[in-house]
Each structure stands twice: as structure tokens, then as C-alpha cells.
Amino acid sequence: MDDLSMGERIRALREARGMSRAVLAQLCGRGPDWLKKIESGDRELRSYQLLMRLAAALQVNDLSKITGEAPPVTVPLPVPSATLDHPVLPQVWDAVMGRAVKSEPPSEEPNPARLQGRVDQLWRLWHSSPRNRTEVGALLPALIREAETAVRVLDGDRRRDALKTLSEIYRLTGSVTAYIVPAELAWVVADRAMSAAEQADDPHSIAAAAWTLGNILRETAYPEQSLSTVLDAADLLRPHLESAPDDWRGVYGALQLHAAITLAREGKEAEAWAAWDKGDQVAKSLPASYVHPATVFGRANVDLIGVSVATDLQKSQDALERASEIDPGLMPSVERQARQWVEVARGEMQANNPTAALYVMQRACETGIETVRYTPWARTVTSWVFRNAPRGLRREADVLAELVGVSTPG
Known part of the structure; x- marks a missing residue:
């Protein structure tokens, strides 16, 4: 195969495994026309992330079998993102999927402010506990059910407040269940978060739900849709930023950092750093001690994402140099410190x-x-x-x- 182009190598490896073009393209999160152009040489394969997906789908451990060029160091294939078990999952998922169309009225009228206070406590627990999935997951089922009940029985502004809280609860549920549920179930949680935010007609809630949806799109091999989702959400928030509360700007900054990661994974270096710069400017416009309660956007998080962008771009020296300037202990989140x-x-x-x-x-x-x-x-x-x-x-x-x-x- 020494004289074959990259596209010809991919086709030969695919045919040797008896795979159709449609099947291999689907495993990479793309359509058969995309793969046809790659194999014919009409389109270059520049995305490292897509190259890794092709290698994993073809079960190739040596990337040089695809590229024809030996890398300077061995590049390991990603561990397959198969569903992982966790003890809290059955109870959480029962609460998500078991919301009743009809049920008995609550013994007392729900209090949206009290519900929001409990959500705030769970976000703090999520970011402070080394066993955050276990501890937050144990408390989520009851909270999901109570918030769903509140939305069903309240009206007017109180229902709108309950909808904003319900959206946030589903965003937290998305964090707790990340990588422990199949993609289609992760989509259910993201859709619930967005639906509640849209019913509340609240730009901040919609943008925050888009941040969660963007994560799921990116992790299920839809990077282009992920990018358009978060950038559209940023456009929604932009007209409000001058007079908006800090948390609105915090979500706007988090959306920019989200875009930076997505672009870096696609190998778009200049665009990735341009998006990171926008997030950096938002952080500089906020108080030095500011931290968004859910996304943890703030000065320390911007620096951390800079390391991730460099790593996703395969710039290990840059990544390690950036990391050497960061004290993980300054990150106000155990989860982000570990990351x-x-x-x-x-x-x-x-x-x-x-x-x-x-x-x-x-x-x-x-x-x-x-x-x-x-x-x-x-x-x-x-x-x-x-x-x-x-x-x-x-x-x-x-x-x-x-x-x-x-x-x-x-």
C-alpha cells in the first residue's frame, strides 16, 4: 500500500473489513457522500478528530496505515465511549422518563424560589464533591419530580420561574448522566432542558440549555451542529450583554469557550483561538472573583480551556507551558480541578x-x-x-x- 493515497488507503482498509461506505461514514458521524469524496481524493481529511474516528471504526492501531506517514510518536486510539454503569442511574432515569401525564395534586403549593435554592445547593455539591455523581445523583430524582409537578400546577410568573428551574435541573441531570447513558437518552435530557427554557421564554435559560445541548452534539459526533447551536445561543444573548446580570455574560463566555473546543477538535486553529479570545475578553470584563454557578466560567476556567484547546490541536508543548502557569487549586470546582x-x-x-x-x-x-x-x-x-x-x-x-x-x- 506504499504508493496509495490516504483516500485509497481508507477505501482498501474499509473493503478489507467488508464495510460499506455508508456504514463507515455513519460510524464517523458523517454521510456517505463525505466519505466518497475522501476516498476519491476530492476532499482532504484535515480533522484529527475525524481521522481518529476512522481509525477506531476500521480498528487500526497505527495511524500510518491510513495516512502513509509515520507519526513522530505513537498516537493511541480513544477508549470507546461505551455506556458505563453507575448505581444512581436507574433512579435518575426513572424520574426523567416516568413523569406522569396525570397525577395527584401536591399537598401544598410548590414554591419555585425554594426549588431554585435546592438546585443552587446541588450545583455547589456537584463542583465540591470528589464523588459528585453519587451524591448529586441520589438527590436528583425527587427534585425532578417536584419541579415537574410545579410546572404542571402553577401558572403565570410562578410557572415561568418553575420552568427556568426545571430547565436548570435537566442541565444538571445532563452533567450527572454524561457518559453513563446512551446517546439517545442524553438527547432526552438536553431536549427537556431546552423545551423548559423555551417555554419560560428566557434568553439566559435558553442559552444555558444550548451549552448543554452543544456538549451532547459534540460528544455524539455532530460538531458542526454543536458549533451552530452555541453560536446561535451567543447571538441570542449578545443584545442583552451591556445591561445583563453577570451570569448572562458568564453563559455568553462559556458558549465562546465551548466553540473554541469544538473548533480545536476539528483542527481549525485560528478560529479556535479567536473563539477562546472572545471568552477571555468576557472574563476580563467580569469581577476577578466571578464564577458562573453551573458552567464555572471565570478567569481560572478560561485558562483551563486554553490548555484543552492546545491539547486538542495536538500542540503538546503549548499545552504543557500553559498548564505550568496554572494552579489547579485556584479552580473553584473539584470536578474542573480533576479535569x-x-x-x-x-x-x-x-x-x-x-x-x-x-x-x-x-x-x-x-x-x-x-x-x-x-x-x-x-x-x-x-x-x-x-x-x-x-x-x-x-x-x-x-x-x-x-x-x-x-x-x-x-
Whole structure:
């Protein structure tokens, strides 16, 4: 295959596996016409993310079999984002899917302000607990049911307030169930959040729901739709920013950072950093101590996303240099602190430094074990560390894999 183009290599690998063009394209989240153009050479494959999806779908462990060029370091394939089990899932999902069309009226009239106060408490717990899925997930089912009841029995402004709270509850549910439910169920949660926000006719709630929907679109292989969703939401908020509360600007900034990550994963470097710069400017316009209660947008989060953008662009040196200037302890969220360590570990993996990646992943686990266990890239890095750790660190690599829940040979 030495004299074949990349497109010809992809076609040969596909046909060798007996896969139709439509099937392979679907596995990559694209249509058959897209793959036809790639295979014929009418379109270049520039997206690293799509290259990785092709490799995973074709079960190719060596990217040079597709590109024809040996990479400077071995690039591991992502761990498949299969559904992972969690004890809270059945109860949460029963509350999401079991909302009754008819039910007995509540014993007392729901209080939207009290419901919102409980949601605020759960966001704080989500960002402060190293076992956030377990602790927040245990409290969500009752809150979902109460909010659904409030929307059903209230009217006027009180119903509108209840709808905004219900949208936020479903956004929190999306965070709790991320990577532990199939894609179609994640879509249900995102749709509920958006539907409630639209019924409330509240731009802030709609934009925040779009942020959640954008996450699900991106993680289920719809990057273009993800990008248009968050940019449309940013356009919705923009006319209000001059006089809006800080949290409206916080969501606007979070949408820009979301776009930066999506663009970076598509290999669009200039556009990714332009979006990050917009988020950075929003952070500079807010008080230095500002942190959005749900997205954690603020100064520390902007810096963290800068590391992620560099990592997604395969700029490991830039990512590690940025990371060296950040103190994860300043991030007002245990979940984001753990993610910060995972992002640093990704950079070390790209730089082919298994010892450093092992150490950083140990820090990530110490910070927020559930965040690590249910973050796909954390599982990818852990698998790579297990395969590449020096002989003297094999035992520690084995302990890490067991802790994260990554299967290892024999």
C-alpha cells in the first residue's frame, strides 16, 4: 500500500473489513457522500478528530496505515465511549422518563424560589464533591419530580420561574448522566432542558440549555451542529450583554469557550483561538472573583480551556507551558480541578512522557475520582500509561488502571 493515497488507503482498509461506505461514514458521524469524496481524493481529511474516528471504526492501531506517514510518536486510539454503569442511574432515569401525564395534586403549593435554592445547593455539591455523581445523583430524582409537578400546577410568573428551574435541573441531570447513558437518552435530557427554557421564554435559560445541548452534539459526533447551536445561543444573548446580570455574560463566555473546543477538535486553529479570545475578553470584563454557578466560567476556567484547546490541536508543548502557569487549586470546582489534571496528562501523553502522565493521572484521581472514571480521555490516557509505563512503574500503572476502571490484559 506504499504508493496509495490516504483516500485509497481508507477505501482498501474499509473493503478489507467488508464495510460499506455508508456504514463507515455513519460510524464517523458523517454521510456517505463525505466519505466518497475522501476516498476519491476530492476532499482532504484535515480533522484529527475525524481521522481518529476512522481509525477506531476500521480498528487500526497505527495511524500510518491510513495516512502513509509515520507519526513522530505513537498516537493511541480513544477508549470507546461505551455506556458505563453507575448505581444512581436507574433512579435518575426513572424520574426523567416516568413523569406522569396525570397525577395527584401536591399537598401544598410548590414554591419555585425554594426549588431554585435546592438546585443552587446541588450545583455547589456537584463542583465540591470528589464523588459528585453519587451524591448529586441520589438527590436528583425527587427534585425532578417536584419541579415537574410545579410546572404542571402553577401558572403565570410562578410557572415561568418553575420552568427556568426545571430547565436548570435537566442541565444538571445532563452533567450527572454524561457518559453513563446512551446517546439517545442524553438527547432526552438536553431536549427537556431546552423545551423548559423555551417555554419560560428566557434568553439566559435558553442559552444555558444550548451549552448543554452543544456538549451532547459534540460528544455524539455532530460538531458542526454543536458549533451552530452555541453560536446561535451567543447571538441570542449578545443584545442583552451591556445591561445583563453577570451570569448572562458568564453563559455568553462559556458558549465562546465551548466553540473554541469544538473548533480545536476539528483542527481549525485560528478560529479556535479567536473563539477562546472572545471568552477571555468576557472574563476580563467580569469581577476577578466571578464564577458562573453551573458552567464555572471565570478567569481560572478560561485558562483551563486554553490548555484543552492546545491539547486538542495536538500542540503538546503549548499545552504543557500553559498548564505550568496554572494552579489547579485556584479552580473553584473539584470536578474542573480533576479535569485540569487530565488535560495535563493528555499533553504528557502527546509528548510521549508516560512517567509524567502517570504522576499527573494519580493527582487527578486524588482530586476527583468520579470525574476521572467517567471522563473518556482520562480512560484513554490511563490505558496508554498502562501500556507504556517504565518497568519500574508497572505496579503503579496497574493500580491506576484498576482505580480508573480500565480493563487490562490478563
